[in-house]
Amino acid sequence: MVLSAYNPVTTAVYFAGILLCSMFVQNPVISCLSFAGAVLFCSFFTTAREKARDTTFYLTLSVLITATNPLFSHNGVTTLFYFNGNPVTLEAYLYGAGISLMLVTVLIWCKGFSFVMTSDRSVYLFSKTAPALSLVLSAALRYIPALKRQGRKIHDAQKAMGIYASDSYSDRVKAALRVFSALVGWSLENAVETGKAMQARGYGSKKRTYYSVYGFHKKDGVFLAAFCLLSSWVLYGILTGQTAFSYYPALSFEPVSVRTAAVYAAFALAALLPAILEGRDRLLWRYYRSKI
Amino acid sequence: MKRKLSIFLLAALLLFFAFPVPAAAAESDFSESATSQAFYSLVSYSRMCNGLSPFYVLDRGAGKKDGYPKTGSVDRVQDLIDGIVAFKKGNATVQGWINTGLSGDVAKGAEWYAITLSQSGNYDFSAYREALLSYLHEEPNEKSPTERYESLPVQTAQKFALALIAAGSHDDMIQTIADRPIEKATVIAQIYGLHLLNNGVTSAAYTAEEVKMRLLAMQRKDGGWALSGQNGDVDVTAMVLEALAPHYHEAKAKAAADRAVAFLSARQNADGSFSAWGAKVNCESTAQVITALSDWRIDCATDARFVKNGKTPLDALRQFRLPDGSFSHLVPTKTEESNETPAADSPGKREQPGKTGADDQKGGSAKTGSSEQQPSGETEETAEMPEESPSDLTEEKEETVVSETDLSEEETGKTEKEKKPIGYKPILAAVLFVLFGGAALLLTVFKKATRKNLLLIGGVFALSLIFVFATNFETVRSHNQVAPKTNVIGTVTLSIRCDTVAGKGDSDFIPKDGCILPETEFEIEPGDTVYDVLEEATKRFSLHMEKKGGDGMVYVAAIAHLYELQFGEMSGWVYHVNGESPFVGCDSYTLSDGDTVEWMYTLDLGADVGNTFMEEE
Numbered sequence: 001m002v003l004s005a006y007n008p009v010t011t012a013v014y015f016a017g018i019l020l021c022s023m024f025v026q027n028p029v030i031s032c033l034s035f036a037g038a039v040l041f042c043s044f045f046t047t048a049r050e051k052a053r054d055t056t057f058y059l060t061l062s063v064l065i066t067a068t069n070p071l072f073s074h075n076g077v078t079t080l081f082y083f084n085g086n087p088v089t090l091e092a093y094l095y096g097a098g099i100s101l102m103l104v105t106v107l108i109w110c111k112g113f114s115f116v117m118t119s120d121r122s123v124y125l126f127s128k129t130a131p132a133l134s135l136v137l138s139a140a141l142r143y144i145p146a147l148k149r150q151g152r153k154i155h156d157a158q159k160a161m162g163i164y165a166s167d168s169y170s171d172r173v174k175a176a177l178r179v180f181s182a183l184v185g186w187s188l189e190n191a192v193e194t195g196k197a198m199q200a201r202g203y204g205s206k207k208r209t210y211y212s213v214y215g216f217h218k219k220d221g222v223f224l225a226a227f228c229l230l231s232s233w234v235l236y237g238i239l240t241g242q243t244a245f246s247y248y249p250a251l252s253f254e255p256v257s258v259r260t261a262a263v264y265a266a267f268a269l270a271a272l273l274p275a276i277l278e279g280r281d282r283l284l285w286r287y288y289r290s291k292i
Numbered sequence: 293m294k295r296k297l298s299i300f301l302l303a304a305l306l307l308f309f310a311f312p313v314p315a316a317a318a319e320s321d322f323s324e325s326a327t328s329q330a331f332y333s334l335v336s337y338s339r340m341c342n343g344l345s346p347f348y349v350l351d352r353g354a355g356k357k358d359g360y361p362k363t364g365s366v367d368r369v370q371d372l373i374d375g376i377v378a379f380k381k382g383n384a385t386v387q388g389w390i391n392t393g394l395s396g397d398v399a400k401g402a403e404w405y406a407i408t409l410s411q412s413g414n415y416d417f418s419a420y421r422e423a424l425l426s427y428l429h430e431e432p433n434e435k436s437p438t439e440r441y442e443s444l445p446v447q448t449a450q451k452f453a454l455a456l457i458a459a460g461s462h463d464d465m466i467q468t469i470a471d472r473p474i475e476k477a478t479v480i481a482q483i484y485g486l487h488l489l490n491n492g493v494t495s496a497a498y499t500a501e502e503v504k505m506r507l508l509a510m511q512r513k514d515g516g517w518a519l520s521g522q523n524g525d526v527d528v529t530a531m532v533l534e535a536l537a538p539h540y541h542e543a544k545a546k547a548a549a550d551r552a553v554a555f556l557s558a559r560q561n562a563d564g565s566f567s568a569w570g571a572k573v574n575c576e577s578t579a580q581v582i583t584a585l586s587d588w589r590i591d592c593a594t595d596a597r598f599v600k601n602g603k604t605p606l607d608a609l610r611q612f613r614l615p616d617g618s619f620s621h622l623v624p625t626k627t628e629e630s631n632e633t634p635a636a637d638s639p640g641k642r643e644q645p646g647k648t649g650a651d652d653q654k655g656g657s658a659k660t661g662s663s664e665q666q667p668s669g670e671t672e673e674t675a676e677m678p679e680e681s682p683s684d685l686t687e688e689k690e691e692t693v694v695s696e697t698d699l700s701e702e703e704t705g706k707t708e709k710e711k712k713p714i715g716y717k718p719i720l721a722a723v724l725f726v727l728f729g730g731a732a733l734l735l736t737v738f739k740k741a742t743r744k745n746l747l748l749i750g751g752v753f754a755l756s757l758i759f760v761f762a763t764n765f766e767t768v769r770s771h772n773q774v775a776p777k778t779n780v781i782g783t784v785t786l787s788i789r790c791d792t793v794a795g796k797g798d799s800d801f802i803p804k805d806g807c808i809l810p811e812t813e814f815e816i817e818p819g820d821t822v823y824d825v826l827e828e829a830t831k832r833f834s835l836h837m838e839k840k841g842g843d844g845m846v847y848v849a850a851i852a853h854l855y856e857l858q859f860g861e862m863s864g865w866v867y868h869v870n871g872e873s874p875f876v877g878c879d880s881y882t883l884s885d886g887d888t889v890e891w892m893y894t895l896d897l898g899a900d901v902g903n904t905f906m907e908e909e
Contacts, residue, residue, distance in 0.1 A: 074838040075853060077522065077801075082771040084764050086838055249801050249836070249853035 001045070001116065002277045008121040010220045015113045017231050018271060022105050025238055027245040027253075029264055031101045037271030038108035044278050045115050058107070062100035069096030075248040095247040112274070124212050139194075147187060154182045223273075230270040237263030322614060323621040326575035328404040330609060330619040331376045333579035334369045335412045336586040337606070341366045346537035346587035347411060348487045350458045364591040368606055373412075375617030380405065390415055395423040403455040410458040417459035425463060428452055441465055445811070446472050450484035457491050466493060473497040475506075478810045479517055479528060482507050486535040504539065507532055508548050515555030520809050520833050524555050526566045526577050530584035537587035549588060556581055557597040564603030565611070568832070575612035575619050578605055622776060720760050728753040772831040780815045782885025786825050787811045788835075788851055790893035792900055793859055801853045808852045809833060816883050822867055823848070823879035825889060846879040851891060859895050866898040867891045873903045 003011050022034040043051065069092055076089025117125075119138045126134035155175075158164065164175035198204075237243055242260045245253045254260055336347035343362040345351060381389040390409065394402040398420070406420055428441035441449055446469075453469040470493045474481040482503050489500045510517055516524015517532045529552050539545040560566060566577040582605050585592045592598045592605045612619045732749050735741040787809055794806030814825050823839075823846050830837040830851070838850040848865045849856050856864035867878055868890045874881045883889070892901040 075836075075850065075855065077836070077853070079768050079836075081768060082764075082766040085771075087836060252800075 002281045003116045003274055004118075004121075005219075006223060007214050007216050007220045008117070008125045009216070010223055011116050011121075012125055013224065014227055014273070015109065015116070017227065019106060019109055019113075021231070021234065021238075021267070022102065022109060025243055026098065026102070027243045028098050028101070030243055030267055031098065031105055033264065033268045034271045035101060035105040035108070037268075037273075037275055038105055038112055040272065040275035041278065042108055042112045042115070044275075044282070045112075054108075054111075058104045062097070062104055065100035065103070066093060066096035069093070069099065073248075077250045091247050091249065091251065094251065098247065121214075124214055143187070146190075147183060150186055151179055151183050154179050154186075227270060227273065230266045233266045234263055234270065237266075321620055322616075322618045323575070324401050326579075326612060326619040326621045327376060327379075328401060328408070329576045329579040330612065331373070332404055332408040332411075333582040333586070333609070334373045334376070335408050336583040337364065337369050337592075338366050338373065339411065340364055340586040340589060340591070346534065347583055348454070348490060348534055348587075349538055350407070350410060350454070350491050361589060363589060364586075364593060368593055372610070372613065375613070376619075379617035386413075387415055390417060391419040395419045398423045398427045399452075403451060406455050407458040410460075421456065421459040421461050424452065424455060424459065425461065425465070428465060441469065446474060446477050447481040447484055450481060450488060453493075454484065454487055454491075457488075457493070470495040471497055474503075476805065478519060479507070479510055479532070480519070482510075483531050483535040490535070490538045500539075504536070504542075504545065507536070508544060511548055511551070515551035516559075517552070518833070519812070520807075521835055523834055524552075524559075525833075526556065526559055526568055527580050529555060530577075530580040533584035534587050537584075540588065553585070553588065553590065553597070556584070560598060560600055560605070561608075562600055562603075563608055563611070564598070564600050564605050565608035566605070573608075573623060574621055575609065576621070578608050578612070581605055582609065716765070717760055721757060724753065724756055724760070772834060774828055774831050777815050777817050779817050781818055783813045783815050784825060784883050784885070784887040784889055785811050785813055786829055786889045786891075788826075788829070788891040790852075790854055792893055792895050793854070793863075796859070808854075809835065811888075816885070820883055821879045822869065822874075822881045822883060822889055823877075825883065826851075826867075826878065826891060844879065845877055848878060848891075851893075854893055859893075862897045863893065863895045864897075865891055866894050866901065866903070868901075868903075871902075873898060 018034065018037070022031065022038075025031075046054070070088045071083060073092045073095065074086045074089065076087070076091030078090035079087040080090055080093075081088050119141050122141075123134045123138045126137065158175065158179065164171045164178070237260070242254055242263045245251075332347065339345070339347060340360075341362060341364040343360045345360065377386060380393065384392070386409070390406070394406055394409075396402075402420070403424075406417065409415055410417060428439070430440040441452065444452070449469045449472065453466045456463060456466055466488075470485075470488050474485045474497065485495070485498060486500065486503045486507070489495065489498075489503065507517075511532075512518060512522060512524045514524045516526070516529040518525035518528050533549055533552055536545045536549055540549070556566070560581075561573060563573070564578075565573045566581045567573045568577055582592055585595070585598065585605070590598070594604075598605055609619075611623045612621075614620055614624065728749055732741065732746060735745055735749075787807075789806050790802060790808060791806035793802055795804055796802065809829060812829065814828055816825065826837070826848065829835065835851065836853050837848065838855075840847045840849050851865055854865075866873060869881060869883070870888050871890075894901050897903075
């Protein structure tokens with residue numbers, strides 16, 4: 001992964017910027033570009049099966065949001081039909097679609113963020129400013145995969161013993177409850193053990209020191225400079241209303257001009273930056289291998 | 293709930309086996325406004341045939357030709373005109389009708405007859421003129437401090453001024469009325485103002501150029517005109533066309549009219565008739581369009597743009613004709629009536645004993661809404677009466693419906709249910725029934741019909757039925773349909789204003805002058821509330837509105853895309869009745885005749901629009 005080779009601060013700044021922009025700019029073009037960037041970036045690190053699963057989940061989510069929004073929001077000039085005496089409008093559907101696209105985009109960016117920001121990188125990022133928090137975070141984040149693994153183990157063990165092996169709903173629910181209670185017991189015990197072990201090794205008695213392999217290199221500077229340049233141009237566009245878009249009561253937006261196109265182009269470049277870097281890297285890798 | 297459900301299930305079952313068509317209850321009585329509008333549309337058509345000036349250029353029977361071409365054939369409408377005249381004058385002569393009938397009905401709808409008669413022949417209107425003048429000069433009383441013609445709304449006054457001109461008056465009153473400013477008034481006032489100018493009156497407040505410019509600027513994107521809203525309205529569009537007709541040689545007016553004519557052609561129904569947006573097909577709209585087209589020398593009986601499926605607007609107008617020569621607001625329900633209409637037969641032929649009998653009976657049943665609700669002895673006879681031509685099979689179905697609805701009536705005590713035509717609900721319920729029934733059947737066939745599975749299917753079926761009957765989906769057209777009123781007890785005036793935010797915000801949807809709906813009159817029935825009238829207004833003028841809450845506690849959250857809380861914590865819609873703020877919700881305040889309802893947008897919980905609370909009783 002190319003981004004892993006950058007300083008955690010660089011990647012954190014990038015993701016913070018792109019997430020804020022995707023979350024707070026209500027513009028379908030921005031959302032679509034951001035979505036494309038996020039999907040392309042994540043597609044390098046997921047298997048086909050994961051992709052299929054994610055697609056179904058995100059599709060269901062967006063269809064649900066799009067379908068329910070018009071039942072609560074009745075503004076809009078294009079009435080399609082009436083529901084319990086209130087108008088159901090095309091604009092409300094479009095708004096639902098826009099919001100769900102935004103939500104899905106943010107979720108996918110977060111997924112990408114989790115690929116890049118491994119726990120050691122996040123510990124590095126926060127260790128100077130908030131050491132206690134970074135420790136707690138890394139410990140807590142470690143627990144999610146650990147619990148998953150342990151749950152699987154307990155489940156398999158119980159299955160092997162022949163408990164709750166039948167197919168009926170009630171048995172499955174009972175089995176899940178039993179696994180869960182065993183898991184809670186295990187995790188409590190594990191937490192106590194971890195705490196004692198850390199205390200025995202003298203944790204918290206003195207200020208922590210750390211070792212890091214992350215230096216701030218030239219490429220970090222180039223990346224940050226490029227991103228800041230692009231994002232300040234996008235920010236200028238947002239503040240001057242180039243990307244203004246409103247759904248209610250009728251769709252209204254800034255007519256497309258050279259200036260708006262330039263803002264969209266800058267954002268497209270910024271959003272696609274990680275995907276471009278990753279793609280370039282992979283192509284190079286293939287090229288070099290072919291020469292061997 | 294359970295009981296209701298079982299009734300619905302029964303209805304669904306019944307529907308599934310026999311698809312009965314309930315008799316639609318429609319108002320088919322004589323209507324004064326329908327008759328007078330049909331009258332003037334027919335006369336304007338005959339004026340076109342004779343090459344006379346447009347209808348509102350009042351030549352008082354002089355028959356000025358002004359170089360208009362002759363098109364069309366008077367024969368198409370002459371029998372209809374004769375029928376109306378014969379109906380209205382009764383045993384008297386036409387002059388007698390003017391002297392007594394019209395003069396007695398001053399300000400009660402006689403104006404349109406007077407203008408029409410003055411345009412169809414040379415009559416002496418002195419009696420009518422005197423009656424109208426004395427009505428307008430009525431002395432001041434505590435209700436109005438000035439003489440009546442000064443206190444009337446501008447467009448009403450303009451209408452009387454036109455009637456005066458038609459009656460040959462040269463009273464100063466015409467000038468006084470024409471001098472009243474109309475800049476801020478409705479599109480109707482602009483139309484009548486232009487009519488006055490077209491008749492040689494000069495106004496101190498406006499010129500023909502100004503009014504025309506204003507009218508052209510008001511044209512909607514779809515080519516029509518409307519009182520409010522973004523979409524054109526058939527009636528208003530036709531009225532504007534009538535006012536612009538004498539200016540046909542001006543390029544701008546001609547171009548606007550071409551777009552308006554295209555709009556009207558697009559809005560014509562398949563049977564040649566016209567209807568206001570969402571409303572039922574009605575005589576008035578059809579007549580208004582015939583007048584407008586005739587004024588623009590478009591023969592609606594032959595012009596390809598207005599012949600739909602071989603039916604012309606004139607054919608459509610005939611549908612509204614009653615056997616006595618008068619016209620009704622809606623299409624009469626009897627089927628044989630429409631069978632006869634294409635043939636132009638004499639009024640005498642229509643009055644056959646059998647039919648007049650049927651008419652009497654129809655008049656009686658219109659009040660109760662549906663013939664099926666009469667006592668059991670007569671029920672079957674009356675139910676079959678409207679359906680004479682169809683085969684015996686349908687009659688049998690009709691009978692089953694009657695007995696079934698009687699049953700449900702006893703159980704639920706609800707009677708309005710049968711009046712409505714079949715909605716989508718019973719059909720959907722039947723489809724669900726078939727689907728889930730099929731699933732259960734399949735399970736039985738494949739020996740999987742365990743108690744659990746059947747319970748699951750039953751549960752899901754019940755839930756989906758509850759969903760179907762607890763929700764209500766309507767198309768825009770059916771939602772905007774305003775049911776005809778059978779028991780009108782008076783009129784109220786409604787206006788919707790947002791002066792507090794006029795010009796604020798950059799939205800195109802907040803009118804600059806703060807007027808969303810100018811003062812408009814609505815008829816009310818006993819028990820109609822402020823909310824009912826508002827709802828009717830939003831339907832008639834296709835205004836946007838969002839409500840919250842249900843029966844008894846309706847809260848109006850938005851009108852015309854202007855939402856509560858849009859301009860701060862204290863903003864929202866409030867209403868006044870006769871200038872006072874009632875202490876109850878808008879659907880709990882029952883209106884009475886002559887009330888004035890104002891809906892206003894407030895920024896400060898009503899304090900900025902002059903809340904004065906009514907005494908609580």
